[in-house]
Structures are given as C-alpha cells and as structure tokens.
Amino acid sequence: MPKDNSIKSVLIIGSGPIVIGQACEFDYSGSQAARSLREEGIKVILINSNPATIMTDPMMADRVYLLPLTPESIEQILQENQIDAVLPTMGGQTALNLCKEVDELGIWQKYNCRLIGVDVAAIDTAEDREKFRQLMLKIGVKVAPSKVANSFLEGKEFAQEIGYPLVIRPSFTLGGTGGGFVHSKDDLDEALQRGLTASPIHEVLVEKAVLGWKEYELELLRDKNDNVVIICTVENLDPMGVHTGDSITVAPAMTLSDSSFQDMRNQAMLMMRSLGNFAGGCNVQFAQDPQTEQLIAVEINPRVSRSSALASKATGYPIAKIAAKLAIGYSLDELKNQITQTTSAYFEPALDYVIVKIPRWNFDKFKGANDTLGLQMKSVGEVMAIGRSFTEAIQKACQSLENEAVGLGYYGKSLMKSDELVDYIKTPKWDRIFRIKDALMAGVTVKTIVQATGIDRWFIYQIQKICNIEREIANHNIDSLPEDLLKEAKKNGFSDLQICKILHGDCDEEQIYEKRKALGITRVYKMVDTCAAEFEAKTPYFYSTFEG
Amino acid sequence: MSNTAQPAILVLEDGNVFKGCAFGKIGTTTGEICFNTGMTGYQEVFTDPSYYGQVLIMNNVHVGNYGVNDADIESDSIKIKGLICRNLEEQFSRFQAKGSLDEYLKKNNIVAIEDVDTRALVAHVRQKGAMNCIISSEELDIEKLKQQLAQCPNMDGLELASVVSTEKEYELGDPKSPIKVAVLDYGVKKHILECLVQRGAHVRVHPAKTSVSRLKEFNPNGYFISNGPGDPAAMDYAIDTVKELMNEGKPMFGICLGHQLLALANGVDTFKMHHGHRGLNHPVKNLVTGQCEITTQNHGFGVNPESIRNNPNLEITHVNLNDGSIEGIRVKGKPAFSVQYHPESTPGPHDSRYLFDEFVKMMKSN
Numbered sequence: 001m002p003k004d005n006s007i008k009s010v011l012i013i014g015s016g017p018i019v020i021g022q023a024c025e026f027d028y029s030g031s032q033a034a035r036s037l038r039e040e041g042i043k044v045i046l047i048n049s050n051p052a053t054i055m056t057d058p059m060m061a062d063r064v065y066l067l068p069l070t071p072e073s074i075e076q077i078l079q080e081n082q083i084d085a086v087l088p089t090m091g092g093q094t095a096l097n098l099c100k101e102v103d104e105l106g107i108w109q110k111y112n113c114r115l116i117g118v119d120v121a122a123i124d125t126a127e128d129r130e131k132f133r134q135l136m137l138k139i140g141v142k143v144a145p146s147k148v149a150n151s152f153l154e155g156k157e158f159a160q161e162i163g164y165p166l167v168i169r170p171s172f173t174l175g176g177t178g179g180g181f182v183h184s185k186d187d188l189d190e191a192l193q194r195g196l197t198a199s200p201i202h203e204v205l206v207e208k209a210v211l212g213w214k215e216y217e218l219e220l221l222r223d224k225n226d227n228v229v230i231i232c233t234v235e236n237l238d239p240m241g242v243h244t245g246d247s248i249t250v251a252p253a254m255t256l257s258d259s260s261f262q263d264m265r266n267q268a269m270l271m272m273r274s275l276g277n278f279a280g281g282c283n284v285q286f287a288q289d290p291q292t293e294q295l296i297a298v299e300i301n302p303r304v305s306r307s308s309a310l311a312s313k314a315t316g317y318p319i320a321k322i323a324a325k326l327a328i329g330y331s332l333d334e335l336k337n338q339i340t341q342t343t344s345a346y347f348e349p350a351l352d353y354v355i356v357k358i359p360r361w362n363f364d365k366f367k368g369a370n371d372t373l374g375l376q377m378k379s380v381g382e383v384m385a386i387g388r389s390f391t392e393a394i395q396k397a398c399q400s401l402e403n404e405a406v407g408l409g410y411y412g413k414s415l416m417k418s419d420e421l422v423d424y425i426k427t428p429k430w431d432r433i434f435r436i437k438d439a440l441m442a443g444v445t446v447k448t449i450v451q452a453t454g455i456d457r458w459f460i461y462q463i464q465k466i467c468n469i470e471r472e473i474a475n476h477n478i479d480s481l482p483e484d485l486l487k488e489a490k491k492n493g494f495s496d497l498q499i500c501k502i503l504h505g506d507c508d509e510e511q512i513y514e515k516r517k518a519l520g521i522t523r524v525y526k527m528v529d530t531c532a533a534e535f536e537a538k539t540p541y542f543y544s545t546f547e548g
Numbered sequence: 549m550s551n552t553a554q555p556a557i558l559v560l561e562d563g564n565v566f567k568g569c570a571f572g573k574i575g576t577t578t579g580e581i582c583f584n585t586g587m588t589g590y591q592e593v594f595t596d597p598s599y600y601g602q603v604l605i606m607n608n609v610h611v612g613n614y615g616v617n618d619a620d621i622e623s624d625s626i627k628i629k630g631l632i633c634r635n636l637e638e639q640f641s642r643f644q645a646k647g648s649l650d651e652y653l654k655k656n657n658i659v660a661i662e663d664v665d666t667r668a669l670v671a672h673v674r675q676k677g678a679m680n681c682i683i684s685s686e687e688l689d690i691e692k693l694k695q696q697l698a699q700c701p702n703m704d705g706l707e708l709a710s711v712v713s714t715e716k717e718y719e720l721g722d723p724k725s726p727i728k729v730a731v732l733d734y735g736v737k738k739h740i741l742e743c744l745v746q747r748g749a750h751v752r753v754h755p756a757k758t759s760v761s762r763l764k765e766f767n768p769n770g771y772f773i774s775n776g777p778g779d780p781a782a783m784d785y786a787i788d789t790v791k792e793l794m795n796e797g798k799p800m801f802g803i804c805l806g807h808q809l810l811a812l813a814n815g816v817d818t819f820k821m822h823h824g825h826r827g828l829n830h831p832v833k834n835l836v837t838g839q840c841e842i843t844t845q846n847h848g849f850g851v852n853p854e855s856i857r858n859n860p861n862l863e864i865t866h867v868n869l870n871d872g873s874i875e876g877i878r879v880k881g882k883p884a885f886s887v888q889y890h891p892e893s894t895p896g897p898h899d900s901r902y903l904f905d906e907f908v909k910m911m912k913s914n
Contacts, residue, residue, distance in 0.1 A: 227840040230897075255641050257614045258589030258895035266898055291643045333833055333840050333869050344869035346840050348829040348897070350585035352607045352634075352667050388609055388667075389635050458613055458641035526667055532585045532607035533670040534827065535870075547665035548567070 004329030010037050011086040013095035014048025016069050021377040022092050025309035029320035030055040030090045036324040045081055071102045078111040085114040087327050089280050089303035096123050117327030122276030122302045127172055129205035139274045141267050142296045146207035155192040158206040165209040170199035179375035212454035213240045213287040218268045219311040220282045223331040228269045229348050232311035239454040240287045242428045245377035251314045251355040255458045260293045271300050279326040281319050283307050315349035316530040339530045341538040352532035356393040357384045361430040373428040386543035390462045395493025407498040414438040426452045440467045470502055477505040487521050490546040556661040556685035559693045570685035571636045572653030572660035578700040579603040579629035581681040583670045585827035589895020591620040594628050597712040597735030598846050600777035603630035603681050605666050612637035615645030616652045622737040630683045631660035659683050677822045704820045708778030709734035713756035725750035727911050730768035734776030734805050739894035747908045757785055760792045769911040770799035773806030780808035780818050787812045799910040802886030810886040811851040824848035828896040831869035843889035844896030883910050
C-alpha cells in the first residue's frame with residue numbers, strides 16, 4: 001500500500017536556536033525531510049525561529065515561517081494555510097514539546113491537522129521517566145532502580161533508599177540540563193535543588209548510577225506495518241556517566257558479540273513497538289554490564305535525534321529522508337535503498353569501515369566553566385572520521401578537531417608524571433583521550449588505564465598500537481625511516497606532519513609527503529555505500545585511506 | 549599488524565594477486581572464495597558446516613575483537629578452509645572469552661591472511677563471481693601457487709554434505725517428549741537443533757546417507773532437512789530420501805540446503821549463483837502475512853524461480869526484497885515447507901524464529 005494520498009501539505013517544525021545539546025543536526029534532518037516530502041509532490045510549510053539554518057532557505061520549503069516556536073505561531077500558520085498533517089519528529093525535543101503543547105490546547109484538532117510520524121502518548125512515555133520505567137517493567141526490559149521525586153524531601157528520602165552513586169535526572173529538559181551525579185550524601189542537596197529547578201514540572205528522577213557500564217545506542221526505523229530495522233549500532237568509548245553527546249562514539253559496535261548484540265536488538269525492537277503506534281525513527285540507549293552482559297534500558301527517543309544524523313552519515317542510510325516517507329504512509333519494503341537504487345530500503349546497513357565521532361568542546365571560551373564531563377552535554381560540535389581501522393579513524397578525528405592536536409599520536413607533550421596521569425584520567429574531561437595516550441607512552445599498563453577509566457580494554461589496546469608505532473618512528477630520521485613502517489603509520493592514521501614531529505632531526509611535512517609518494521604510499525578512496533561493497537552503489541560518498 | 553609480521557599471499561583463479569600478512573596457521577589452503585557482510589558473530593560463521601570448502605572474506609574490518617568462547621559455535625571445529633581479513637585482532641576483550649581468535653585458528657589448522665584490501669577484493673568477487681583461490685604463508689612463489697590452485701575442485705557439482713554430516717546417530721532433548729523430530733544431517737548447525745529442543749522436541753540426528761527405513765523406525769512426528777555445504781544437485785541420495793519421506797505426509801521443514809533439496813524433490817532445478825548471499829542483513833518478505841524479516845543467509849546455490857512458478861505443487865511463501873529470489877516454499881496439500889535463509893539466525897537477527905514455532909505446531913496438530 002503506497003503513500004497516503006489524503007496528505008497534500010505538511011508542516012515541519014524546526015528546532016529553534018542552536019544551543020549546546022541541540023545543534024545543526026536538526027537542520028540536517030529537517031532539510032532532508034522537506035526534500036523527501038516535496039519529492040512526493042507534497043506542499044511543505046516550515047516553521048523555525050532560527051533563520052541561520054539551511055532548512056529556512058526559501059528553496060527548501062514551499063513556505064517558510066520565521067516565527068517563535070509557540071502555539072500562537074502554529075495557530076497563525078494553520079489559519080493561513082490548509083495543512084493536512086504536521087511532522088514534529090525532525091526538530092528534536094523542542095519540536096516535540098511544542099507539538100504536545102499545541103495538542104493539549106486542541107489546536108491540531110480544531111484545524112483538522114493530523115500528527116504524523118509520532119504518537120503524543122509515546123512522547124509522554126519517553127520523556128516522563130516514571131512512565132518510561134513502568135512501561136519497561138511491563139514489557140520485561142530492565143532499568144536502573146529509580147524513583148520520581150516532586151519535592152526536595154521526597155528526593156532525599158529516595159536517595160537514602162537507593163544508595164550512592166546515583167543520578168538526578170530532571171524531567172522534560174534538553175541535553176540533560178540540570179542533571180548530575182551524586183557520589184556521596186554531601187553533594188545531594190545541591191544536585192537535587194538544581195534538578196528540581198531545571199525541570200519545567202519540578203520533577204526529578206533519582207536513579208541508581210551504573211557508572212562504568214558500557215553504553216550503546218541503536219537507531220531504528222519502523223513503518224506503519226510494524227516492520228522494524230536497526231540502521232546503526234553505536235558504541236560509546238566512554239562508559240556510562242558521560243552524556244552521549246560528550247562521548248567519543250564508534251560505529252559499528254566494536255566489542256559486541258552477536259549474542260549480546262541480538263539481545264540488544266530484540267529489546268530495542270520490543271521497546272519501540274511497545275511505545276506506541278508511529279511510523280518513523282527512534283533511538284534507544286542501553287547500558288551493559290561488562291561482566292554479565294546484562295542490559296538495562298537507559299532511554300528511548302521516538303524521533304530523529306542527534307545520533308540519527310550521525311548514523312545517517314556513518315552508514316549512508318538517509319534516516320530523516322526515509323522517516324519522512326514512512327510518516328506519509330510508505331512501508332519500508334516499498335522504498336528503495338537510496339544509495340544502491342536497486343535494493344530494498346528494508347535492510348540493515350553493513351559497514352566495512354570504522355566511524356569515530358569526537359565531540360568538540362570550547363572550554364577556552366567559557367572561562368571558569370566546569371570542564372568535567374557528565375550528564376549535561378557541554379560540547380559545541382563534533383567531528384566524524386572514517387577509516388579502515390579504529391586507529392586510522394580516531395587519528396583522523398583528532399586531526400579534524402582544530403585544536404592543535406596532530407592526530408592522537410602528537411599533542412604537545414604532557415608534563416604530568418605517570419601517576420599524575422593515571423589520576424587525571426579517572427575524571428572524564430575533554431582531553432582524556434590524549435592523556436590516556438600520554439599515560440601509555442609513559443609506560444602505564446593497559447590494565448591500569450582500564451581500571452582508571454572504565455573504558456573497554458579493546459580501545460586501549462588499539463591506542464597502544466598507535467603508541468608502538470610512534471615509538472618505532474622515533475628511532476628514525478627521515479632517511480632511515482623504513483618503507484614498511486611508513487606504510488603502517490599511514491594505515492594507522494598518522495598524518496605526514498605528525499610523522500615529521502616524531503622523527504629525529506629536521507624535516508617538514510612536505511618531505512614526508514615526497515618520500516611516501518616516491519614509495520607509492522598514496523591515498524586510495526573508498527565508498528560509503530550502506531552495504532559493504534555487496535552491491536554496486538549509485539550515489540555513494542567517499543573517504544580516503546591507505547591500503548596495500 | 550606489525551611490520552615484522554610474516555608475509556602471506558592470496559592468489560585468485562583469475563590470476564589476481566593480493567598481498568597481506570600471515571595469521572593463524574602458517575601454511576597453504578585452497579577453496580572457493582566468498583564474502584560475508586555480517587558485523588558480529590564471526591565464531592559462529594567460522595564453525596558453520598555450510599561454509600565447508602570455502603575461503604571466507606570478512607567485509608567487517610575488525611575481526612577477533614571479542615575473542616572466542618565455547619558457546620558461540622555451530623559445530624565442534626572451524627569449517628571454513630581459509631580466512632581473509634583487513635584487521636585480525638590478537639588483543640580481545642570479553643569477560644566470557646576463552647582465548648584469542650589467532651590461537652583458535654592455529655588450533656584448528658586454519659590458514660588466514662590479514663592486512664588485505666578486502667573492500668577491493670569483495671568488489672572484484674562481486675563483479676567476477678565465485679571462483680577458487682589459494683592462500684599461503686609458506687610459499688610465496690605465485691606460479692607455484694597457481695599450479696596448486698589448479699588442483700582445487702570446482703564447487704559446481706561437488707557433493708560435500710556427507711563429509712560434514714555426523715558419522716553416528718545421536719539424540720537431543722527430552723526422550724519422553726511427544727514431539728519427535730528426525731533430523732537429516734547434511735551439516736546441521738548446533739543452534740538449529742537447539743531451536744527445536746527449546747521448543748520441546750526430542751530430536752534424533754541421522755548421518756547423511758541414512759536409509760528411509762531407519763528414519764521411519766524412529767517414528768518421528770516430523771522430518772527436518774538440514775543446511776549444509778556443496779551442490780544440492782549432486783545429492784541424489786538425499787533427493788530420493790526427501791521424495792520418499794514427503795509421500796508419508798508428515799510435517800517436513802527444510803533450511804538452506806534443505807530448502808534446495810525439497811525443491812529438487814519436487815522436480816525444481818537448482819543453480820550455482822554468481823556470488824551467493826552471505827550476511828545478516830538480507831531482507832525477506834513473507835507473502836503469506838505481508839510482514840518483512842531481516843534474515844541471516846549463507847548460500848551459493850539457489851532454486852530456479854521459473855521452475856518453481858511453473859510447478860503446480862509448490863507455493864512461494866517468501867521472497868528476497870533485494871533481488872526477488874525465492875526464499876521460501878510450501879508444498880501444496882502437504883505439511884512440508886522450507887526457507888532458503890537461516891531462521892535459527894546464529895549469528896543474526898531473530899526475526900524468523902517463528903518458523904520453528906510453526907513447524908512444532910504443525911507436528912502437534914498432525
């Protein structure tokens with residue numbers, strides 16, 4: 001059954017101003033959705049209060065409203081246009097909250113405007129921690145022990161019951177604003193007060209903290225026939241305790257066995273199906289006990305999210321574009337994979353490369369800001385790198401940070417001694433990944449670093465691989481640098497500049513480049529094609545790497 | 549992955565050469581090259597008897613990350629003939645792991661090559677089709693390797709199921725169970741048997757060339773025709789067995805090779821595919837319910853779609869959404885059905901396990 005022909009015009013709600021915790025990813029999804037709907041001959045009306053976006057360019061929609069994101073603006077738009085449906089899942093939590101508010105005022109109903117791609121009850125359940133917890137218990141998915149508190153006294157009482165460490169999570173806030181960890185009784189009062197104040201409904205969740213557990217995110221798509229696919233699985237390098245937006249993340253998951261991945265996939269699908277009846281994208285986060293592989297559900301977002309923008313770029317699968325088509329009634333098996341144009345959109349992308357995302361912080365511009373990472377997202381952007389190995393991808397990502405890092409292999413030199421470094425990396429901060437590398441270079445063991453950070457040892461071994469190459473390079477000058485070593489360095493993401501900084505004696509980037517060119521160590525270009533080369537791709541994009 | 553690693557070489561039947569580093573056993577191996585796009589479950593794949601005779605490329609770039617253990621196996625040993633990867637990891641991380649993939653490959657005498665441009669290789673196989681190949685970490689003379697490669701038999705027309713089948717009968721599950729399944733073992737995966745046992749069945753697993761009378765002696769409620777390696781058309785003994793059993797009218801379920809055998813027993817022909825389907829993300833539509841499922845696949849032979857459409861005794865129940873190939877059939881008027889994909893899905897998504905429920909239900913109501 002193809003699309004619903006009764007939908008001739010759709011309103012898309014943008015995400016408003018770019019703030020920490022909600023940035024241009026929603027511009028990307030909104031633009032994709034607008035394009036996707038217009039392709040179907042549907043008239044697109046768009047509202048966003050932020051003119052500095054691509055989606056508000058006049059060519060993106062049939063009509064663009066630069067108005068405050070309020071129910072009044074929505075009503076004005078509905079008065080001025082015949083709108084059959086509203087798609088609120090492309091503008092993050094801001095758009096969902098507005099959609100809900102408008103719904104409660106009965107405005108959608110009054111103008112006979114349908115909600116597509118979402119279920120208001122689903123938004124409610126996903127955002128209200130207690131409803132979410134109850135639903136999870138009902139369907140047999142584990143969650144961290146928690147209780148909802150609407151007052152300071154209640155919160156204190158629950159904290160005593162649950163024990164430390166615990167998390168305070170305010171209800172209905174963006175990017176974890178106002179939330180925080182409480183490691184001991186002394187910090188409770190302040191954290192509780194802050195959380196209650198941050199929540200628009202003066203409500204917080206007091207939850208047992210699963211610090212040190214591994215964290216994963218799944219991106220799902222569902223159509224009206226209840227077909228569900230997992231588009232991407234993302235593993236957080238930083239364990240639970242650091243906001244996903246502030247975590248270094250990797251795709252595909254690097255340290256998951258099939259049995260534990262399928263467990264996660266089954267639970268994610270169960271969660272999405274139980275949350276309500278909507279066709280579109282959804283994001284589910286899990287924490288995993290590294291010893292028992294037991295899972296607990298952390299949260300579910302019944303919308304296109306920051307992670308789905310990343311997942312789209314990571315896999316080549318245009319999540320927002322397809323989600324928009326699903327919202328107007330297509331089913332996944334009726335749509336084609338946009339990249340191959342011959343195979344089905346109902347499939348799960350296979351990757352033959354590694355994606356590393358590193359957040360970009362600007363603590364130098366926010367003097368006095370607490371630079372410890374936690375529940376509240378503090379990064380202002382992110383870089384994403386693609387490589388044919390984790391080492392290559394993480395070094396490329398570091399090189400893209402524009403913060404003087406020359407790959408992970410060279411970032412000035414830490415003046416800290418090894419025991420100071422071990423102590424330093426216990427706290428997640430923006431430069432932790434660089435200090436981990438420093439500690440390894442200083443001879444600290446993988447085991448010690450794993451204990452100090454809770455990061456899975458697989459990643460630390462990989463960083464050690466980078467250290468070993470750096471040590472070998474340091475034994476040489478440009479003339480003595482062997483071909484094999486140079487090739488290996490390039491395959492592991494070392495930049496020419498990085499190599500010349502490590503080498504003995506004077507040389508510059510250009511000389512390294514000339515040397516490797518003469519040896520035939522040059523870039524090759526590979527496609528991001530959604531299918532790991534199984535099918536021919538028609539609209540691929542490329543990344544560079546070194547092979548052979 | 550260090551520059552001191554021992555070199556290894558891969559030569560394809562069409563003369564193409566790929567260089568890399570040795571991993572696993574130092575030695576030489578030959579087989580038919582194929583690729584798997586799955587991103588998890590390498591140990592299950594390597595031990596799957598359906599891969600017998602094949603040299604496998606893993607498209608996923610890191611393999612070995614979580615080591616190996618005793619639970620994630622489909623048979624008692626590695627069944628692939630050789631392994632080709634981009635990065636094989638010696639260092640692994642999993643609390644439940646018992647050892648590294650490298651040790652495991654060595655213990656199983658499997659020759660592997662890493663640091664290969666697997667993407668270029670996969671694209672080549674996708675374009676040129678399945679062919680034989682040789683990997684060596686002991687002999688680097690390409691001409692000599694080509695001579696040795698010429699001795700490797702072609703998969704087309706090759707009967708391999710009886711090589712990997714059990715030698716002796718064995719039973720699993722509760723002997724008192726009212727549901728008894730006779731399994732025709734052509735290389736059955738452990739987790740297929742487990743899927744049956746978990747649903748309360750008592751199974752007896754039979755060697756490939758077991759006589760029909762012996763199978764009937766068990767007085768089963770249903771027959772299961774297993775997956776397995778090689779060319780189904782070269783298995784006259786199995787086709788005859790399936791034909792004869794089908795006449796008994798008891799429930800019958802076939803997976804992968806078992807699907808091809810059921811088709812052959814109904815007069816449908818099979819063919820060698822260009823490069824097969826191997827991975828965990830193949831889209832299949834159930835034509836009976838209209839629902840879709842993401843499936844695990846591993847097959848280099850397929851059933852002829854025309855011949856099935858023209859067969860008055862067969863009904864198509866499942867199709868592949870990528871290439872329209874036949875993924876499931878049902879024999880009209882008989883409780884016999886089969887699927888080309890792997891509903892036990894180890895590794896892979898559990899979307900299709902309902903088929904085992906259906907089989908058990910069929911046996912209960914028959």
